[in-house]
Amino acid sequence: MLPVAENDNHDRTPACASKQAKLKGLMARIGGAGVTLPALGAEAGARDRTQMLTSLPFGEVHELWAETMADYTAAMACLLTALKDNDKPILWITSRAAVLDHGLPYGPGLRQHGIPPERIILVQAHKTIDALWAIEEGLKTDAFASVVGECGPVDLTASRRLTLAAQTHGSRCLLLVRSGEAPSSAAHSRFRIAPAVSHDAFFDAKAPGDARGTVSLVKHRGGERPFSFTMEWPSHAQDYLSMAPTLADRPAAPRAGEPVHATG
Template identity: 80%
Template sequence: MFPVAENDNPEKTQVSAHKQATLKGLQAQLGSAGVTLPALGPDVTDAADRTEMLTSLAYGEVHELWAETIVDYTAAMACLLMAVRDSDKPILWVTSRAVALDHGLPYGPGLKQYDIAPERIILVQAHKAIDALWAVEEGLKTDAFATVVGECDPVDLTASRRLTLAAQTHGSRCLLLIRSPEAPSSGAHSRFRIAPAASLNALFDAKAPGDARGTINLVKHRGGERPFSITMEWPSHAQDYLSMASEVADRSVAPRAGEPVHATG
């Protein structure tokens, strides 16, 4: 069987229905010939398409960036910042007092590294989680924002469906940054589980860490996209750029002529 991401709305997903029909026909032909179709591994993907999926999330939907632990939150935040750069309109950023105490608030110089002007951020810090959800829902009901960001605890299924309905009705986009040890039940269009990954050594200094990396897993997609797992990298010279990570092969750690040598202690 091909691994297929969870699709909890198949009757409204014409593309998925076509793919499923094609897949069933192929499996029937192979089955009659006595051929077993092997499952594709999680890393067998089109790298360019997978990168674009994260940085061009669809409007009119709710998308979840899921961090299982507090350690995973930084990588999830970096992916969120990459996803909100596709428009110059203001961003409504909603958080609660509890989340702000754990993770802080958006930081101007950090936003600039991702090519996001701090003045685009309209920050709402709600006293309670229920107030934060109300602010997110109301923000989705206007076309004034490029994206409505919600930093929140896992929302229940009813609240999630309300946000989805607001996003679909008004053509707006909601990105929920959620920290939870277990996958919450929700009506979101997609969910990415994000965690940090070990970096390689720096190219010119074996004692120093290399560029930051993160592992991104698609675990849910109502359009029927296959799940995948990829490792992404943020080059130290361009933090606003997200690329597929690749191993350094057949390259010397010695600097090339004319390049500075970094002292090591």
Template identity: 45%
Template sequence: MSGETRGTSRSALMARLRRSIAEIEQSVPVLEEAPAALPREEGADPARLILRPGLHELTASYEDMSAARGFAFAVLAARQKHAGALRPARKALPPAFLWAMRLEERREFGAPYGPGLLDAGFSPERLLTLYARTSLDVLWALEEGLKAGALAGALGEVGDVGLTESRRLSLLAAEHRMPCWLIRPLERKEASAALTRLRIRPAPSGRHVHDPAAPGAARWQVELEKAKAGPMPFRVTMEWDHETHCFHMVAPLADRALPAAPKTQSPPAGEAAILPLARTG
């Protein structure tokens, strides 16, 4: 190949790279700095905790892993809405996200379902999915995604995560001011540099507005197990609002039936009821 041909190929490659970078920069959200600590009244809201830039863990038992994935779908939708609201003056595509998982997780629990993401309020065309063979490959993909600076968040499903790997992810997420979430099995209890760790369990859905017999809004029982510069551990029930694309904490008395009025026993047949008489004299 002549020097002129090599120069032309290199110029064409550089032109394509410039166009790709320009397209990415048009949709890069301007992200906010992570506060060192949230106000007391906001610190008890798991949604605000895990939407902060930094590394966060979502843990669940094997039987609850599908619920944890559903919660992660809602987290992505909430983050997409939040990141888009930070730059209303610029007309751009919705921010992009990375979801990396092992092939083992894909075989066991399936791949992200586009219509389901859309129903949760997330734009599925803005989700980049990656399937890897090992947890190390997933962690590498997350690191590269954070370094790219073109994402609004990165999510990974992994098994083993060492302290060194979690520290690298935590530092990169803080440096690039974006959240990174890890979905991990509950059985894994290795030390981690994550800002927060939430245990996710399924909860009975809310009441359907039009059909009491139909399932309503999705709910999860969320337990805060760890929080750096945050509140003490707590447990709440979270509900996803499909219309506003945000979480709500469910009140302890929500959807409970009113206590039944005490039943009065009728006197047996043939017997007169004894009524109290007021004294008049």
């Protein structure tokens, strides 16, 4: 997953340019001409916004919000990106409704995102209340890299319970939420995910390029300012076919009419 665009460069926005001009004029009027002013909005050592998904803090609940069904695939890709920072098992809790709409985690797709399927401990709950209970119980241990929840919108009471469990035990909860409206919650952060238009393929201008998604931080209890950037998932499609291992590893069969020599 690669960052391809970012709109968080505050010191290049028209508003900041206007402020710089006003400050320079003020400094000139008070006799401070020649003083170098720092770039507004620039933060020393500011971390790359595109790395936030791979460094979500523990002890909190984080939401990846897909507003429509069409947004869910991009949100799932961002979720898998957030799971790469640890080698511990992943407790993945889904609900019957989520499975009917979106299916179960797909092994080859997990591997393509750098997550071995054997890391996943999958729990399929029949009801949403059962899924929420399983998520809360999973957060009460430090045995997992993350606890993933696919269970639709979570009400404020349940969200507070999950947040309390995560903060008490230092665990991390990633909720993949599909909702037409932003739900009220006690989550530490919320990212709004939506698909973006891809560029043309390099080998054919009429072919679709690699998949892209827009990631927007819309809520952050740590004081992080809202921002948005575009991510790209390189397909790296193979242009050849690999032979199945059971066929590739066995000796070649003799051609018709050739003698077969016994060995040993």
